[in-house]
Amino acid sequence: MSHQYVTVQWNRHKRIYDLLLGAGVVLFLAAFMIGSLLLWRGDAAISAPILIIRATGVCAFTMLTLILAIGPLARLDRRFLPLLYNRRHFGVATFVVAAAHAALNLLFYHGFGSVNPLVSLLTNSASFTSLTAFPFELLGVVAFAILFVMAATSHDFWLRNLSPVVWKSLHLLVYVAYGLLVLHVVLGAMQTERSPVYPALVLGSLAIIVILHLLAGLRENTRPSTSTTPDTPWVRIGTVDEIPDREAKIVCLAGRERIAVFRYDGRVSAVSNVCAHQAGPLGEGRVVDGCITCPWHGYQYLPDTGTSPPPYTETIPTYAVRIEGRDIYVNPAPNPPGTPVEPARFEEHTTDA
Amino acid sequence: MTERLRRWHLRLWLVIGPTVAVLAVLGILARRPAPVQSVPPAILETAP
Numbered sequence A: 001m002s003h004q005y006v007t008v009q010w011n012r013h014k015r016i017y018d019l020l021l022g023a024g025v026v027l028f029l030a031a032f033m034i035g036s037l038l039l040w041r042g043d044a045a046i047s048a049p050i051l052i053i054r055a056t057g058v059c060a061f062t063m064l065t066l067i068l069a070i071g072p073l074a075r076l077d078r079r080f081l082p083l084l085y086n087r088r089h090f091g092v093a094t095f096v097v098a099a100a101h102a103a104l105n106l107l108f109y110h111g112f113g114s115v116n117p118l119v120s121l122l123t124n125s126a127s128f129t130s131l132t133a134f135p136f137e138l139l140g141v142v143a144f145a146i147l148f149v150m151a152a153t154s155h156d157f158w159l160r161n162l163s164p165v166v167w168k169s170l171h172l173l174v175y176v177a178y179g180l181l182v183l184h185v186v187l188g189a190m191q192t193e194r195s196p197v198y199p200a201l202v203l204g205s206l207a208i209i210v211i212l213h214l215l216a217g218l219r220e221n222t223r224p225s226t227s228t229t230p231d232t233p234w235v236r237i238g239t240v241d242e243i244p245d246r247e248a249k250i251v252c253l254a255g256r257e258r259i260a261v262f263r264y265d266g267r268v269s270a271v272s273n274v275c276a277h278q279a280g281p282l283g284e285g286r287v288v289d290g291c292i293t294c295p296w297h298g299y300q301y302l303p304d305t306g307t308s309p310p311p312y313t314e315t316i317p318t319y320a321v322r323i324e325g326r327d328i329y330v331n332p333a334p335n336p337p338g339t340p341v342e343p344a345r346f347e348e349h350t351t352d353a
Numbered sequence B: 001m002t003e004r005l006r007r008w009h010l011r012l013w014l015v016i017g018p019t020v021a022v023l024a025v026l027g028i029l030a031r032r033p034a035p036v037q038s039v040p041p042a043i044l045e046t047a048p
Helices: A012-039 A048-076 A078-085 A087-110 A117-122 A136-152 A156-162 A164-171 A173-186 A197-220 B003-029 B041-046
Strands: A235-239 A247-251 A259-264 A267-272 A286-288 A291-293 A321-324 A327-330
Touching: A012 A048, A012 A087, A048 A078, A048 A087, A048 A173, A048 A197, A078 A087, A087 A117, A087 A136, A117 A136, A136 A164, A136 A173, A156 A164, A164 A173, A164 B003, A173 A197, A173 B003, A197 B003, A235 A247, A259 A327, A267 A321
Parallel strands: none
Antiparallel strands: A235 A327, A247 A259, A259 A267, A286 A291, A321 A327
16 A cells, blocks of 8 residues: 555565566567467568567557456456456556567658658658558557657556546557557558468457456446435345355445445445545455455455554545344445444344354 | 536547547558569579
């Protein structure tokens, strides 16, 4: 959590992750180049600069495809959640590989004339009305600019100062960048390739990413599970027996943010489902060491106050909750973030066994 | 995610997915045909 800013919040787990990530990138580039040298020999041989440009391009595209698959996979299946933890490192590494691809392209294709390479790139003769002669480089430039903004703002400093919602909205631009990159590849490199394998790989990657995101989005786009009535503010959201111990039930009310109702140690507390860090789904997390723990990055909150344990300062809205028999009732009006609310208590039941 | 972000996320993919897929397929179908090695007619006419 972010009670102070450090350049990169290293820990042993992240160092190992970054070492494996770096090794994976080097292995990918080496395998691509060795494979290409073996496949294309003689007259079809590819020069070293073009080989490196292709290797870095394919590597960056593959990395971005993997990154975009992590989010929906984690929402569809909890077993993928650990991959979310270091996704920002993966994203910055992707930007570095994409930067190498962009720099090599600029130098190799535009660096030997009398015109500034950037001017040469941006004024390259092409037709905006033709698919086959479209200036595909511009699509790559715009996608690269988006990746740059994302990498530059990937630090908690920007997350805190832009606010989680603005930061998250800004980072949704990565989907636009991915679409531009698919077209950058199809209208660029694919135009001179005759093998059906490459288009199949690019279109297949696009199809997988789109289907995963739509599946995850449609699954979460559920209708409100319950609604308020004008005569009473309290809403029955179910029974304590429906909720596994130290886990939550997510309540969806019309026109309101979702509420995470946690059951833990004979008590029930209700808090906002939205984590103060990156708007992660708190209700998909668990109570660990007495704290609600966000499944995305491990941010923690005390269930009865909605505040992070000291020295951290994050707060989330809390909700009044009461129990009648085994039924749980929640007042859907949120309390200001960090407002203490007495947990509702119930007798642990033999039916839980 | 907040409800607003959740809705935007779905809308973005509903727009980006089909649009990019259609443009990508059109781009692949519009590829120039592979060059075919052919014998110029003049050579055929003068052949013994």
